Amino acid sequence: MVAGNNGQGYSAVVDGRLVDAAPSATALWSTARAHLVTLFAALDDVEVVLREKTLLGLTGGPTADFNMCLVDDSPNLAGILADSVARLRSRGLPGLFMISSKASRSLGARIGELGLSAVGEAPLMVFSGHVPEPPPGYDVVRVTEESGVHEVADMVATAFELDRDWVGRTFASHRLGKTDSSVAFYMATAANQSMSTVTVSGTGEIVGIWSMATPPDLQRRGAGKAALLGAMARSVEKGAHTFYLIATPAGKPLYDSVGFRTVETFPMYVPST
Template sequence: MDETEELIALCARALVAQMGDVPGVEMALTRNGVLGLTGAPSPDFNRLTLGAGPQAEDFLISSVGRARARGLPLVVVMSPQAQAALAPVAAGLGLTVAGTSPLMVLRPETPVTPSRPVKITRALGVELVAIAGDLEAAAFDEPRDAIARYFDVCLTETAGVEAWIAWDGDLPISAVTVTPTGDTAGISLMATPPEHQRKGWGRALLTQVMADYRSRGVARFHLGSTEAGLRLYESVGFVTVANLSAWLLPAEGALPGRDRGGPS
């Protein structure tokens, strides 16, 4: 398995950890992908991550069918190999290209140096989890109840997902989520509300958290970047290994007369 397909598989495992405790979630797994439908009306909370493999086409078709039957929007992220094989199938299913997402990795030989000291706290317990969720909702402009169903419920001692908060004195400033798998960890949901951006808080949190994981045996980190985050990640040592294609199935693609979402 090449590095891109390996990282896609790790992203799929991370999605399982992040969505597994969502009330009413519907999940399906194959060797090369994972589907998670939370029932929320935003496509960000209904996702298919798909790598290349002999089951990929059937899994894509069945996943789109599940989302469409429930009237849910769906984001499909494919590896380049999967995209090359399945683009005509995706288009025939009513998916449209929504852009690309750089798949980035910080390899073991790349040093991690905290940019400046910052107080960080792991989000565990009702109060700290709520604070991390507030930061996520503010940073991504998502309804707080949707964040609560998707994000807050996964932050337990044993869930496999860890969130960290940076503080300016008593004021929470930024949050980031880490999903470790062996000696590799996925970085996601890097969240700094607009009023605190461009002040170095995200960099300080990210570099300190990664340095801490390095001290505990995590050698490599991966993430899917947005255009806005690309410069930050490149500046701390991440490199792009592939541009993943993102496809969108809008809720309007649902079959008429069906329930449009379930609990949210």
Template sequence: MSNIAVDLHEARENDPSTQRAVTAFTSAMRILWSAFPDGAWRDSADLVRYDTEQPTPRFNGVVVLGPEADEESASQWLDALAGRGLPYCILSRPSAPEWVAGLASRHHLDRVEHEPFMIHSSPAEVVVPQGTVISRVDPEDAGEVALAQQLFADGFEGPVEVLGSLMTAEVLRLPEMEAYVGRADGQPCTTGFGTLTDGHVGVFNIATPPAYRTRGHGHAITAAVMAAGAAAGAHTAYLQASEMGYPIYERMGFRAVELWPSYYPAE
């Protein structure tokens, strides 16, 4: 997020609405990780340790959620991941303790990204634009599951064998998880993923392959995820924005409430 200005709206330390959204986010991730056959998700005070056995840094590491996080526990977990040959990262909230940057440096996580955590307080008011035909992915339809996985991989320009693990039939059978595919003129053009926990709808995996970008498909699939969540009882939506997606989400009414310093291996 180094190339655009992020406007932090109503950002306050220990803001209750932000804390509730972050709690919903960690709840959703805990449920999602339960669908990984070899995955692990371990909570302790202000610290999450997780892995998926997948060879991409974002899928393994630690999340430092607050000042009570234990440095030794985080370091031991990263050492264990390194010993197993898994790449990893550190995600951290702004309230994380000062040792996080030093831990990242010792583990050669030298690429720092500041990832906006964004909230929308009225998902039911978001209008799904016409023009992109959006359907929910049936987890029992192997073809639609594979299509969503491929769109996700193409949109993020990564290997479907790795990225597709976030949108398997096993994941989509979880009652809190749903995926969607969008089509334009009958052609698949975008995908998105929603989670429903604690009255919040999480918006994830919004991905549009390069050939279909700048046509409003990302906006449409995001709105559809929010609308489905609101129909199921969600009063708030949240997401973590990429540099590409941030302007779209801001125009839709999301506000950035925190910037999360996140540490990755140098490319």
């Protein structure tokens, strides 16, 4: 890979093609919104509201992770965000608001006036270029059978301490496991044992990485790295050249080690009590 500054990030030569190796944060937020709209649309009983650059997705789940709002800067940002907070409260649901750095700067002190409390920050990360070889000893396969999707749900629920039933209805729904879906589940196995899973979103040149999950008793064996790199390699075969993700503190060292870089670190909020 040969990279150089193009004024909006970086360009790189990947397999003889000049590509945007580092899309702007705005472009990545836009892609994430599009991917999540598609994901939510495949599920039952999900309320989705997309206004300007704010996406509100309410599954009705019992914890904040199941009801999320992605927020980027736009002309009517404050009013749209206030409406999103009010909509969440009207349904009596917990929720997580992920607000881009640009939107956060635009809002300033008004965030507190909207009834939101900060709960930390998260890095938005991006990868482009040659995908490293995965650790040996693992097979990485796409999961489409219902029994395999159940395993994915088990792992995600365990790793993130989420309600298992709701994970199976949302992030690891069998509706998303179909072969023609733009969402794909991958599983790393070793000696016929399922070890780690990852979900990818999108079928274009930019693909999202979600729900990296390895059960606690199977961690630190390279399974997560195998699942991640295996899923990325399969996506490259289908035309992808850039990957994005929102990292947890536990996952960031792995992402750093394989070549992801932080585009921005953005704040997260929940409704004030």
